Amino acid sequence: MVSFFKLLFKLGIFCFFLGSIALAGAYFYFSPKLPDVESLREVKFQTPLRIYSQDEKLIAEFGEKRRTPINFSEIPPQFTHALTAAEDSRFFDHFGIDIKGLTRAAFQLATTGKIQSGGSTITMQVAKNFFLTRERTFTRKFMEILLALRIEQELSKEEIFELYINKIYLGHRSYGIQAAANVYYGKDIENLSLAQHAMIAGLPKAPSAFNPITNPSRAIERRNWILKRMHSLSFINDQQLEEATKSPVTAKYHTSDIELRAYYVAEMVRKNLYDKYGENLYTDGYKVYTTLDSSLQSSANVAVSNGLIAYSERHGYLGAEAKWDLTQESMVEIQKKLNKTISYGVLKPAVVLSTGDKEAELLLKDGEKATLKWEGMSWAKPYKSVNRVGKSPKKASDIMATGDLIRIREKDGELHLTQIPKVQGAMVALNPQDGAIVSLVGGFNFTHNKFNRSTQAVRQPGSNFKPFIYAAALDKGYSAASLINDAPIVFHDKKLEGNWRPENSSKKFYGPTRLREALYRSRNLVSIRLLRAIGIDTAQSYLDLAGFDRTKLPNNLSLSLGSADVTPLQLVTGYASFANGGYKVNPYFIQRIENSFGEALHTAKPLTVCSECTEEIPNKAPRIYDEKVTFLTYNIMQDVIKRGTGRKALVLKRTDIAGKTGTTNDQKDAWFSGFNRDYVATAWVGFDQPTTLGRREFGGTAALPIWIDFMREALKEKPENAPSPPEGIVSVKIDPKSGKLAYPGQSDAIYEFFRKPNIPRGYASPSSSRQSNAAEELF
Structure with missing residues (x-):
């Protein structure tokens, strides 16, 4: 029996050395093929072009990927705990690979012939995301392990974690945790709750399957599992676990937080810079600060809109944009069609449900119903031509009918019938x-x-x-x-x-x-x-x-x-x-113009x-x-x-x-x-x-x-700012009829500015001035 164990021990040693030789051979074979890990220090994330006013209000964002890279110091510790609990709880302790996880993956490979769970650490995922394909093969997995070991040697844990949270795809065009926080909650990552942190931490595993917008039930399951993991790892206490687990899903899709409507200028910027930067303009994270003053731009937006609407309305009502048959379509279908109808600035679409004598009931885009009063539609004389309108309406049915697709805007706190102007400005x-x-x-x-x-x-x-x-x-x-x-x-x-x-x-x-x-x-x-x-x-x-x-x-x-x-x-x-x-x-x-590092490229x-x-x-x-x-x-x-x-x-x-x-x-x-x-x-x-x-x-x-x-x-806050007469300008009294110098005592004389060489040489005569006044009275 003893000799059997000796034999088994020797066989184990032989297998160990054989495995070591195989691993060493594989290392020397794959090592020259590994990419330069040092390049991670110079990595450029695909970040959209962002355009701002001079006072830093966001005007536009151009690019397929929504990403806002952040530094490790900007990551809330609570989110770090949530993500490591979900993806790699020993991240800050291991040397790039998790032996337990890899052993589990190896056993699955040996028993099924396929890699079912990768046993990947965050470091291994960084290696895969930046350097490798997503194919599930032994060769790729071994390369991933070797790269992870090298990355751990070259970069700090904080640098690795920062690369990971800025690279990962988290659904709805969002890349990185800051973009995800903006997309799902309309806030920065630092302003989210524990439940929201856990929700985002659950997305890297499967952004579609655990998406809180498209699949809220599975997203809650994933979130709550992460919260329990955080509790078991002593990252949160009992009360935090209970409160976060009970939190409802609050995620909804948020578009880029455009703060200022200046789309014509945004397009001017895009077109101007595309000639210089090409397609890189949309991926290299440029920030462009324009000369626009946000308050003045907003004033101009309102002024042009109101001016063109006023012109349009004083020339008469053009009628409904379309007529929908409410008897042939369900209200659900009508609402869907209405929701797809574009709003243009303050002009919102609405459908007429019914008309009374002096009012109309409307269906609005948000699904609410509202009453349009007579005061908001009585202006609508029918348009005949730019020079002629029809008779004044007497009742609501003279203006609109059930099923009319119309435009409304808010005016003095009440709904007002309007229309898309054909005139431009x-x-x-x-x-x-x-x-x-x-x-x-x-x-x-x-x-x-x-x-x-x-x-x-x-x-x-x-x-x-x-x-x-x-x-x-x-x-x-x-x-x-x-x-x-x-x-x-x-x-x-x-x-x-x-x-x-x-x-x-x-x-x-x-x-x-x-x-x-x-x-x-x-x-x-x-x-x-x-x-x-x-x-x-x-x-x-x-x-x-x-x-x-x-x-x-x-x-x-x-x-x-x-x-x-x-x-x-x-x-x-x-x-x-x-x-x-x-x-x-x-x-x-x-x-x-600034690059993604905040360095000025143009001033x-x-x-x-x-x-x-x-x-x-x-x-x-x-x-x-x-x-x-x-x-x-x-x-x-x-x-x-x-x-x-x-x-x-x-x-x-x-x-x-x-x-x-x-x-x-x-x-x-x-x-x-x-x-x-x-x-x-x-x-x-x-x-x-x-x-x-x-x-x-x-x-x-x-x-x-x-x-x-x-x-x-x-000019509301601006003091009067007219120029003063420069040197060489004088003011003298003249006769308003002849333009000559006023005669002494002339009662209707006026002051006029002249350059000194151009002062009139002659004086007006009292008789001609009186004759001119008399002639003026005759006419």
Whole structure:
């Protein structure tokens, strides 16, 4: 018997040495094929592009994988306990492999011929996730073990754990625990409860099977098993176990936490950077900080939306978007169809369930029912054309019927019938001191139509162009008091394809008119005569300095009426020179770009106005216009608001704002561009396929209200900021009729600003002034 045990012992030793030789041989065979573990220190996780406002509000996220890598120090200890309890309870003690787990896996392989449970440690899973395939073979498993041993030699436990929790897939496009916390709970991992930590810790084993959204019952089983494991390992006490086990499933799908609607700008950023970074843009974790001010962008969003809805509603109701037969479909099917109907901003879909005399019952997208009162729908005269609406409705059934798919919005706390506007608009605002785009809206709704009208819509600016013609004339020696005849004129010009008989919008003529009054009253015939006097080439050169494309400037007198082709962004950039005292700035929207490590790859260095600088400094904006000319132009445009076509802006109760309306032929485009020294903004309204907005729609009707709504919020906390007269500008009294110096004691004399060389030389005569007043009274 003793000799038998000796024999068995010797056989065991022989098998051990034979196994050792086999393992050593396998090691030397596989070892050269192992990848460089050191590369894990340089690993780059696929992280989406994220775009922010200047005040760090998230605007957009581009990329297939939602991932937010975090450091080990940011992982809550409670989650570390939950994950190790679920995946590898001895992780912080073993050397990369778990002998007990591997023995179990080897026994399963020997008895079944297949690997059923891998016996994998977290370190082995890191080896597999970063370097190996997911095939279940002995070769891959052995490579995994060898790699795990090497990883443990090269990296600390904390580094290994950090790699694991940032790499793993956890369902619903989420990679890593931070992304999973955001997706399932809308919070960061550090803000989750014990039950929620355990729920996420249960996902690596099978993200689909244990998913709390798609399979909550199995997810609870997995979570509670992990909680019991945590209790058995003394990570939590009895009370924590009981409370967490009783916690209900609170997970629901959370999209990226977009904090600011600025989709047109987000697309501008994406397109701009894709040319440089290619597909890596969506995976390398870039963060882009734009120049947008979140409060100003929100104000612009609301202003454009309200302005276009107001235009749409004052031209009548277009009717239901669709008609659904409620007798042929169940309410469940109707609700499903309604849930699939896209909401556009504040415009929500609803289905009419029934109509009463002065109200209608609606089914809303959230499954609730609501009553639309008469006050919210009585506006809805039927649309006939842009110039005509039908009769006023008398009852709800005159407007809608059962089964109508309609749009509603909240107004003054009540539901209000509305519709998706067919008209479009744009608004862009800059800081005139450096060209930073602080807000930009490219249309009514990006989801509805992605065409960016602020940067891509090339339209005629109409009278919005006149300030540049007047400024060029002031630069050539004209003054605000210069008289130009507002009288009929006919041009025989081959470039204009025959006779041209321009008119004022009022169809009236007013005779000799001071330049100031001609601009704030937007007199077309004065602008034409002024352009003819200074020369088209002079005006084009002046516009060229402001950044307008000279090839798109007409080479005829129609230039004075704004027949050039410009975008809202080009126009607002030109106006910035009036707001900042005559300097050229370039619009920009990317302030800073960072890589995934927070290192700055790009920081904007814009041309910046520095009027007080006596020496040349880097990136100093060049002066393109004389400061005295821009002061006079600014001052005249203040009168556009005080007494001209922009009088609606008096509601802002500010004396420092200036601007100009613009309306093109047949009211196809409506504009307002205005500013003070803090902000310059342009609003545009029109149809994508140019057609009339209606005979009562002008720049002051359609575009100015949008500008007012924006500036009301933009300037709310800003003190008055108008420019002071620069050296060389004087104020003298003049006769308002002749533009000459006022005679002593003249009662109707007014003050006017002049450059010193342009002060009138003669005085008005009392008799001519009285005759002018008498003639005015006759008319």
